[in-house]
Amino acid sequence: MCPKPIEPRRDDPAVNCPRHDRPMRRFMVAGIEVDRCGICGGIWLDKGELEALVESDKQTRAAARLLDRSDDADEASDHAPVCPRDGTPLVPMRTAVKPFVECDACTACGGVYLDAGELSAMTDTGFADWIRRLMPGRR
Ligand SMILES: [Zn+2]
Numbered sequence: 497m498c499p500k501p502i503e504p505r506r507d508d509p510a511v512n513c514p515r516h517d518r519p520m521r522r523f524m525v526a527g528i529e530v531d532r533c534g535i536c537g538g539i540w541l542d543k544g545e546l547e548a549l550v551e552s553d554k555q556t557r558a559a560a561r562l563l564d565r566s567d568d569a570d571e572a573s574d575h576a577p578v579c580p581r582d583g584t585p586l587v588p589m590r591t592a593v594k595p596f597v598e599c600d601a602c603t604a605c606g607g608v609y610l611d612a613g614e615l616s617a618m619t620d621t622g623f624a625d626w627i628r629r630l631m632p633g634r635r
């Protein structure tokens with residue numbers, strides 16, 4: 497399963513990269529919208545999408561990892577990241593889903609920005625199995 501690029505809609509426009517102010521490309525992975533910056537390889541996920549990806553099935557996580565390529569990322573950073581939805585400066589945060597990977601999160605809307613490589617770290621199978629053991633009864 498390969499992530500499909502989708503066109504932004506008028507009521508759901510493309511978001512800009514938190515670091516580069518350039519429109520990100522949107523991909524649909526099993527119903528979850530993943531926005532990816534072609535410059536830095538960073539990934540933007542709206543509130544709840546990171547959790548949905550981490551808890552999704554193996555194929556979905558594998559498809560999401562296909563989007564997370566750091567090999568064609570030429571610039572790691574431009575300026576301090578701001579939320580592409582509301583302009584709030586993002587703050588470094590450890591999410592509940594992967595407490596030992598730091599990402600940048602918006603305290604206003606709950607979206608998260610992941611640098612190249614971080615989505616893979618978030619969705620690796622070993623971790624998903626680990627979290628399942630931590631939260632019995634939760635899918
Ligand atoms: Zn970028």
Ligand SMILES: [Zn+2]
Pocket residue numbers: 579580581582583584602603604605606607
């Ligand atoms: Zn926000």
